[in-house]
Amino acid sequence: MITLPCPVCEERLEIPEEISRFACARCNSELEVRRGGGIVSLAKITASPEGELALLEKELAALMQQRIVDAPVYMLLRHDLYRLGKLHIWNLTFASQSDLEFIFVNLKSAELDKIIANYQDNPQSQMFQWLLKIRECRQKIAQVKQSIRS
Numbered sequence: 001m002i003t004l005p006c007p008v009c010e011e012r013l014e015i016p017e018e019i020s021r022f023a024c025a026r027c028n029s030e031l032e033v034r035r036g037g038g039i040v041s042l043a044k045i046t047a048s049p050e051g052e053l054a055l056l057e058k059e060l061a062a063l064m065q066q067r068i069v070d071a072p073v074y075m076l077l078r079h080d081l082y083r084l085g086k087l088h089i090w091n092l093t094f095a096s097q098s099d100l101e102f103i104f105v106n107l108k109s110a111e112l113d114k115i116i117a118n119y120q121d122n123p124q125s126q127m128f129q130w131l132l133k134i135r136e137c138r139q140k141i142a143q144v145k146q147s148i149r150s
């Protein structure tokens with residue numbers, strides 16, 4: 001018997017010798033046991049919606065950690081947030097990292113689209129690319145949440 005983390009939800013799973021496919025006890029994703037060269041690993045066949053959501057949320061959290069030069073990317077959006085009316089002029093330079101993160105995470109999709117439009121003249125920029133990835137990830141999360149609810 002060996003123990004490996006689920007590749008979707010990271011739950012520690014005990015894997016019997018003879019088994020090659022099973023569903024994770026926690027997130028219900030379908031998993032395949034790969035054995036080769038004395039190494040046993042687990043691969044995802046299909047993630048359950050709950051598992052998919054956990055993966056997407058991990059991806060979004062990783063995007064939020066990304067930096068341009070020395071700052072998390074969303075910290076460079078002060079002026080965009082100000083133009084949207086999300087920051088007051090007196091707070092434009094003083095808003096803290098956690099304030100900016102909170103405002104950014106809670107933007108409605110139409111507001112995020114307006115920010116993206118500010119950068120579309122420079123489609124190769126890291127900022128534009130990052131914003132597109134954030135939007136895509138947010139849309140996928142909304143879809144998966146929808147499918148879990150229905």
Ligand SMILES: [Zn+2]
Pocket residue numbers: 006007008009010011024025026027028029051
């Ligand atoms: Zn799992």
